[in-house]
Amino acid sequence: MTTGDLYSILGLARTATADEIKAAYRNAARRFHPDANTNPGASEEFKQVAEAYAVLGDPTRRTNYDATVTRVRTGPLLEPHFIFSREVLPQVNEPQVLYVLAEVLPAFHAELPDPPINLCVAIDRSTSMQGARLDQVKASVLNVIDSLRENDSFSVVAFSDKAEVIVSAQQGMTERTLAKAKVSTLHANGGTEILQGLLCGLTELHQHLSPAAVNHLILLTDGRTYGDEEDCLMLAGLAATDGISISGLGIGDEWNDKFLDELTGRTGGTTTYISSPQQVKTFIQDRVRGLGSAYAERLALQITLDPNMTLFSAFKVGPEAGPVPVSEQPLRLGSLPKRQSVSILLKFLLPPMTEGVQTLARLAFFADVVSLGRQGERIISDLALPVVNNPPPATPPTAMLDALSRLSQYRMQERAWQEADSGDIVSAAQRLQTLSTRLLASNQTDLAKVALAEARRLENTHILSEEAKKHLKYGTRALLLAPASGRKS
């Protein structure tokens, strides 16, 4: 997927010996050869490894290759860490689940310049935004205009059933006053058609699209879009390929959380829920500040599984929390802040295995390290664990237990809504009640109350409250942002 450094494809340093190169090739070939491994991505991985070996395994070609690469790296720019739910796998004759908390940190800690941002804000101007919502959005955008730097580019589009460019993409913001005046005159009118806003916003971003910048679209909406969801998702996929990420802000209770999660998730972004317009400002400020202080952008994780292994699900748990679709590789993880880590919780299903060391998957993190002007950085890690008959008991790491306990609460509310949607009110209410006791046990009294009240409400009225649903969904999701994953340097 990238024409990165040949050594990094084999997971080796530039100083590797001929024997090490051969061993790395053999190992990878055994695991990813198309005859032995039918998992998606395996044959692609094999091809890359074979191509790298064709050069590095031949002394003459290796010398030539080394000579063409003028810049010798001081070391990798990304630093991955892994925590496993089990350090030693029991040898059992049935499938077993393994959780891996994968974390990636900036490997370079010196003071780095802030990367330029290429930002577009797409504002829902439908009638329902009238009043406090639109006023808060406008005030926040004016603040953003004031905070822009010389090499940032910025645009604003507004959409209802049609979209309009309010501030066209410009670099350096030479006409701040005019831009602010245009934003101030925005008024609400019409319905919500997100596709129009997305198309218009992405067009603006494309004018200054740069692999050296943080290319981002902030989508602010309070309503549902009808009939154009599929097109929106497709467009998000294309945006991701172009190196643009999208974050969403849903205001109030009417917007479609499932759709916005999926849309932003495809680009490595996340969706935030706010219940009152006063929170708009904080969200936008934090978002813009985050974008401006990125260490790396377009962080992605390519997972190539060993034969018979399955990747079940992925959930990002830092710096923001949200589900990551695993149907398409690579998994997009958004941006890596300078002094934080990006963490993702992976769930694997492993087949029955024989004793010995078992390789599970090859994980490759990719990113454009924008703060250093380096593109296509890649670091690979092979996950391998010993399989032992009757291993001694061991307690899973606390960070893992915390993350999984919170994820199980998030999953419970998710299932409750599914049950309620399919008409099984009794099960849904019961699950919410159980969730309430779990939340209470982990000292989340407020969320526990919401869950219990919603259980009662469901029992009595058989109707879901959208407000409680969003409150619980984004509330339990926020719990996943455990301080354990926020390693700071």
Add this chain to the structure above:
Amino acid sequence: MIKCPACHHEEYEGELFCSECGARLSGPWVEPPPTATFDSARLREISKNITPATSTLAELQQGQIALYISGAAMPIILEGHSEYLLGREGHEQLVPDVNLNLYGGREQGVSRIHASLRVDRRQLLLMDLGSTNGTRLNGTPLTAHEPVRLENGDEIRLGKLTMKITFNF
């Protein structure tokens, strides 16, 4: 597969939390399962704040039994007999004492003759009568025709129909 100690749901080997009820699963790596940290007094207090209108134990008169069926606004009050048949009205002439047809019993898998409640010397006994979809007491399945003693506030599940029981003896 491993079984959840709380709700008996089956999970893959290596799973750490039950996907059904969120309980921490015991495994070879865990000493006895952790004692429940759920503080029932606190939960009761919260639920009191939310639904102040439902009748409480104090309002039941001596000898009365109340069944709070999930989804129903009002409890069913039973009194005056020493045994009650729980089930649903079928084609036969037999009408159970507590006819759960009125609460979606058929859809929820309640048998015509499902279970019985018997008052025995200040105790209340629940017995499954060989129902098709079984009876659970606080999540634990009952063996047919073996009476078990009920406590105030127990949760009974007939098929998929859930109810809470309180009584004043």
